[in-house]
Amino acid sequence: xxxxxxxxxxxxxxxxxxxxxxxxxxxxxxxxxxxxxxxxxxxxxxxxxxxxxxxxxxxxxxxxxxxxxxxxxxxxxxx
Amino acid sequence: xxxxxxxxxxxxxxxxxxxxxxxxxxxxxxxxxxxxxxxxxxxxxxxxxxxxxxxxxxxxxxxxxxxxxxxxxxxxxxxxxxxxxxxxxxxxxxxxxxxxxxxxxxxxxxxxxxxxxxxxxxxxxxxxxxxxxxxxxxxxxxxxxxxxxxxxxxxxxxxxxxxxxxxxxxxxxxxxxxxxxxxxxxxxxxxxxxxxxxxxxxxxxxxxxxxxxxxxxxxxxxxxxxxxxxxxxxxxxxxxxxxxxxxxxxxxxxxxxxxxxxxxxxxxxxxxxxxxxxxxxxxxxxxxxxxxxxxxxxxxxxxxxxxxxxxxxxxxxxxxxxxxxxxxxxxxxxxxxxxxxxxxxxxxxxxxxxxxxxxxxxxxxxxxxxxxxxxxxxxxxxxxxxxxxxxxxxxxxxxxxxxxxxxxxxxxxxxxxx
Numbered sequence: 001x002x003x004x005x006x007x008x009x010x011x012x013x014x015x016x017x018x019x020x021x022x023x024x025x026x027x028x029x030x031x032x033x034x035x036x037x038x039x040x041x042x043x044x045x046x047x048x049x050x051x052x053x054x055x056x057x058x059x060x061x062x063x064x065x066x067x068x069x070x071x072x073x074x075x076x077x078x079x
Numbered sequence: 080x081x082x083x084x085x086x087x088x089x090x091x092x093x094x095x096x097x098x099x100x101x102x103x104x105x106x107x108x109x110x111x112x113x114x115x116x117x118x119x120x121x122x123x124x125x126x127x128x129x130x131x132x133x134x135x136x137x138x139x140x141x142x143x144x145x146x147x148x149x150x151x152x153x154x155x156x157x158x159x160x161x162x163x164x165x166x167x168x169x170x171x172x173x174x175x176x177x178x179x180x181x182x183x184x185x186x187x188x189x190x191x192x193x194x195x196x197x198x199x200x201x202x203x204x205x206x207x208x209x210x211x212x213x214x215x216x217x218x219x220x221x222x223x224x225x226x227x228x229x230x231x232x233x234x235x236x237x238x239x240x241x242x243x244x245x246x247x248x249x250x251x252x253x254x255x256x257x258x259x260x261x262x263x264x265x266x267x268x269x270x271x272x273x274x275x276x277x278x279x280x281x282x283x284x285x286x287x288x289x290x291x292x293x294x295x296x297x298x299x300x301x302x303x304x305x306x307x308x309x310x311x312x313x314x315x316x317x318x319x320x321x322x323x324x325x326x327x328x329x330x331x332x333x334x335x336x337x338x339x340x341x342x343x344x345x346x347x348x349x350x351x352x353x354x355x356x357x358x359x360x361x362x363x364x365x366x367x368x369x370x371x372x373x374x375x376x377x378x379x380x381x382x383x384x385x386x387x388x389x390x391x392x393x394x395x396x397x398x399x400x401x402x403x404x405x406x407x408x409x410x411x412x413x414x415x416x417x418x419x420x421x422x423x424x425x426x427x428x429x430x431x432x433x434x435x436x437x438x439x440x441x442x443x444x445x446x447x448x449x450x451x452x453x454x455x456x457x458x459x460x461x462x463x464x465x466x467x468x469x470x471x472x473x474x475x476x477x478x479x480x481x482x483x484x485x486x487x488x489x490x491x492x493x494x495x496x497x
Contacts, residue, residue: 017150018148018149018150018153035150039216039217039220042216043215043216043217046212046213046215046216
């Protein structure tokens with residue numbers, strides 16, 4: 001897992017969900033652990049797209065449930 | 080309503096909360112009104128240099144994080160944050176305990192003339208610059224004017240009637256009037272009612288400048304809002320929110336609540352004349368006042384104080400004066416009239432609520448707030464506008480006027496409860 005990507009995912013998540021940095025761990029679920037509702041998830045995905053310069057199609061958003069999922073997804077996209 | 084006592088048919092105000100250009104909180108706002116302070120200054124929310132009007136009554140000491148959690152405070156539209164803050168302060172003031180036994184009988188009707196204009200404007204810019212994929216999922220919920228009511232209900236878990244009024248600058252007066260009817264007929268025991276507005280941004284300021292509605296006294300902001308003065312040159316935009324707690328009279332009495340006053344009349348009419356200009360004889364405004372007084376069983380000599388719409392535009396102040404004369408006859412020359420817009424500016428969709436609050440506090444304290452900046456009398460505005468100094472007076476009955484683009488005219492009548 002890329003440390004750089006993790007750090008940036010963590011930063012965006014802290015900013016968008018107003019959670020503490022130490023809560024944003026690899027296993028944390030955006031909805032169950034970090035309090036995101038469906039609209040928060042859309043906003044978060046948009047923020048990841050902007051941060052990493054990638055496109056995340058709606059049909060693939062479902063794969064991103066945890067912080068670790070996001071990091072892995074973004075790493076693959078950037079390969 | 081199942082489980083509710085029969086409504087008494089009488090509705091009283093038991094709480095007030097406000098975020099205004101004078102202060103956050105109704106008491107500090109009221110104290111400043113009685114000192115004749117102006118909340119108008121050069122605009123700071125945006126750089127106003129390119130606009131014909133560069134002044135407004137901005138809310139200065141409001142921190143959304145004092146009333147909402149950090150995530151919500153950061154992103155909700157300002158009109159929603161101020162509405163929630165006012166509702167929270169109003170509920171605290173009323174000492175009404177919301178619990179599982181009563182939450183389904185407490186409703187919300189807090190309107191906004193415009194809604195989340197900043198949210199709309201920000202997202203429109205993103206759409207133009209980066210395409211539709213960059214529009215926030217929060218655009219729609221934070222833009223729609225009914226979200227003030229919706230958000231308040233969510234924060235305070237109020238599950239009674241939940242709705243919204245949008246009638247431009249008479250929004251909050253209509254909201255209070257309609258909420259009064261809701262309690263009166265027994266659809267709720269308590270209604271959280273008022274208005275909220277946050278229009279001081281590029282598109283809001285630009286729109287009102289284009290309509291040629293605003294004062295351009297940019298070099299002397301504190302003296303720009305001068306209702307009924309001969310040298311008035313337009314209204315001064317304001318922002319803010321005010322919320323009242325309306326409660327069934329018997330319910331309020333049974334819990335020993337502090338009662339500001341009873342709402343005894345609500346008149347509302349349409350001009351059917353022009354999109355922005357008032358009826359040239361003030362006929363719609365007159366009928367709103369007449370209807371409110373008739374519903375309340377009030378005679379002209381019963382009225383002690385009128386909080387005028389008094390916008391500081393040439394037309395409004397002249398025609399409102401004519402309407403008051405028609406509604407009150409000779410008594411028009413004896414009644415005390417003031418426009419608190421001279422101090423707080425024009426809160427648009429929240430104006431009717433802060434002005435209703437001024438009526439209630441005038442009754443409570445026996446003090447009428449002044450119309451400041453009243454320096455040169457206008458021959459067409461020849462009534463007693465309580466110029467420049469507050470006045471000690473026993474106010475037992477007060478009327479509050481609000482009129483809006485679209486030809487909406489509203490008058491609320493309040494009476495002191497012994």
